[in-house]
Amino acid sequence: LRVLEELHYHCHPGDKSRYIADIRQALIQTGLIDEHAVQRELRLKAAFKETRFYKTGIVFANDRKKRSYDHVRSFDQLGVKRKNVSHAVFSGSGMEEGVFSDKQLLKVTIAADAKDIKVVDIEAHVVRAALARNDFFSFSNLKNYIPAISSLESFIADPGYMAGLSITFRGSEHDLRSLNNRTKFAGLVTLLAELEKQMTELHTEYEGTEQFVPQPIRVVFTDKKIKVRIPKEESRDDGRRAYLEDKSWYVFDTQYGTSEEEALVDLIGRYVSDLEKEFREVYLVRNEQQLKIYNFSDGRGFEPDYLLFLVDKKGEHRTYQLFIEPKGQHLREHDLWKDQFLEEMHVRFKDKIFTGEAKTGYRVIGVPFYNSEDENQFVEKMLAAIA
Numbered sequence: 001l002r003v004l005e006e007l008h009y010h011c012h013p014g015d016k017s018r019y020i021a022d023i024r025q026a027l028i029q030t031g032l033i034d035e036h037a038v039q040r041e042l043r044l045k046a047a048f049k050e051t052r053f054y055k056t057g058i059v060f061a062n063d064r065k066k067r068s069y070d071h072v073r074s075f076d077q078l079g080v081k082r083k084n085v086s087h088a089v090f091s092g093s094g095m096e097e098g099v100f101s102d103k104q105l106l107k108v109t110i111a112a113d114a115k116d117i118k119v120v121d122i123e124a125h126v127v128r129a130a131l132a133r134n135d136f137f138s139f140s141n142l143k144n145y146i147p148a149i150s151s152l153e154s155f156i157a158d159p160g161y162m163a164g165l166s167i168t169f170r171g172s173e174h175d176l177r178s179l180n181n182r183t184k185f186a187g188l189v190t191l192l193a194e195l196e197k198q199m200t201e202l203h204t205e206y207e208g209t210e211q212f213v214p215q216p217i218r219v220v221f222t223d224k225k226i227k228v229r230i231p232k233e234e235s236r237d238d239g240r241r242a243y244l245e246d247k248s249w250y251v252f253d254t255q256y257g258t259s260e261e262e263a264l265v266d267l268i269g270r271y272v273s274d275l276e277k278e279f280r281e282v283y284l285v286r287n288e289q290q291l292k293i294y295n296f297s298d299g300r301g302f303e304p305d306y307l308l309f310l311v312d313k314k315g316e317h318r319t320y321q322l323f324i325e326p327k328g329q330h331l332r333e334h335d336l337w338k339d340q341f342l343e344e345m346h347v348r349f350k351d352k353i354f355t356g357e358a359k360t361g362y363r364v365i366g367v368p369f370y371n372s373e374d375e376n377q378f379v380e381k382m383l384a385a386i387a
Contacts, residue, residue, distance in 0.1 A: 040228050048283070053281055060212040060213065060215075063294060067206055069145060073160055075164070076160070084116060085168070086190075087190045087191075088169075089175045089183055090171070114168055116168050118166045119166065126188065130188035131152065137152075149161075169183070208294030214362075247269065252286050255286065257286075259372075260372060261326045264370050278313060281310075282310055283309040284307075287303055295338075296341065296344060308320075320365060321364050322385070326369070326371070339368055342366030346365055349364050
């Protein structure tokens, strides 16, 4: 309330314009506002609005839901990798003089022998002490990840959980013959740190559904006002509009976007004639935050830049819907999860036919990232997906 009162005071009619201008300038300096951005209207072509595809066609997208862990009965079902952790047992240390220094160097020798110890074979009080040291493994917190466990004792004794794990101790043959509880405790601490890391990374609040439901094309894709950077040359913008004006396969009246996005549009334009040999209609739709899909594994939202619709494949009354995302090389690593999601969609739905209006089947396909540097590879994967 105090902050709101202060904002109200500074927005007094006499100071409003200066105050707002100061805020805007500060946002520009921090990069939160692009001072070169202008508003443009992206309009669907009138001819496209008259097509049967636009009037009665559908587009498929999934949703997200709360993830349930009620089914989890083991680390395997949670996705935890059951690889042994390695814990070093120091066999001794000595001091070594530096040749060109008066400082002493610590020299530690670790032998190469190894011995696997199952957690179930470690004294129960040592295991409980290691668990008690880490708040993550309190019973109340574990219930968030594994609702089915009945007690901390069952978590320790169940082969699906702690009792099914082992620790690889590495050290001298002498030390490995007589591992003391202190060393076992330290090994358990190492194991639990790895478990915590994996369980935290794997745990998500949401998941994307595998059920893709139809929505009317005419409802999802409409004319829209968008923010774009002012072109360096207005003539370039006009040229782009003129190039796409008579292209019936591109449904909007112009194209705003990055160089990678423009390269993709050019690529589709070069392949339209080949696609039309197999399909009755071809439409490339720019998705300006109008349609969102959700990653299967964690429910993260994703708005693919383009959808390619291939209507009525010859010999089959079937429509193909392809999600396509152009991505520059410098952004691929950051958005790798999107690429993996598109690939997973392709694998999961490879043989799945979605149903729409009567007598029409739909294929929903995720295509790996498009990048102009490996354009031929993209084309091969796209054509293979619709073969």
